[in-house]
Amino acid sequence: MGVHVNVLNCALRNFPIVKKSTSLFQAVKAMDRYGLDRVLVVDGDLSGILTKWDVAMKLGLPRSLSVSTGRFKVSGFMNSDVKFVSPDASVLDVARVMVKYNIGSVPVVGDHGVEGLVTRWEVLRCSDPLRGLRVSDALKVIPVALKPSDRIVYARKLMVEYDLSYLPVISGDGELMGYITIEEIVRALIDLHDNVEIKYRRKRLETMLVSDYMRYKPLKVSSTTSLLEVYNMMVDKKCRGVVVLSNERVVGIITLKQLVEKIVEKTSVLST
Structure with missing residues (x-):
């Protein structure tokens, strides 16, 4: 397959659907059951989309x-301004919509409603333009990194400020220790609301640390690693990002977002 294949050949057909009246936490549980970070909101017609980014924000x-x-x-x-494609669209059409609107998924909507859902994973699975490219071609340089002693509210603030859903966690001397994603931010906030009385939440939030929720054993690559290898590593470990190191120091990240952007960029160059 390739980026010009019909979108329905790659789209998910089994994905979570909720209603606008569904409780937020039930919607998040539905995401977790399906292994996705989003649900479609359908009340008769497609009404919106809810992502873990929306929840964290x-x-x-x-x-x-x-x-x-x-x-x-x-x-x-939820976000009610849903960008979607028709069933005759190509995978490349979907990738272009993702890049243009900075979104991580696109529903496929036909005459009879939602027929599928395409996330960045599906775009990458059905594409081949990553061949011949290296990490240095798509590296996302990040101006900040977190420490285990940083607060969860600070991690969330950085993600909002720099439009990142994945941040490395380093020690005081700059050694890579782990990472944290938007999913951990959501888990922390849900823990707060589930387990702490309203009158104590603000104080508890101020004491919730990155070390309480961070993940260890991040995927590590160098600037010369091929992007195809990066993608295969992500698939194998079911991880949405890798940390790029130079001389054992963090220089940036590669996430699914950068890979899809590079596919669109390379395909556009090849077609000119």
């Missing part, structure tokens, strides 16, 4: 700390 706001857990509904967190 809104559940971490100060005003959310004083709201009873049971009052959080999908309708208050």
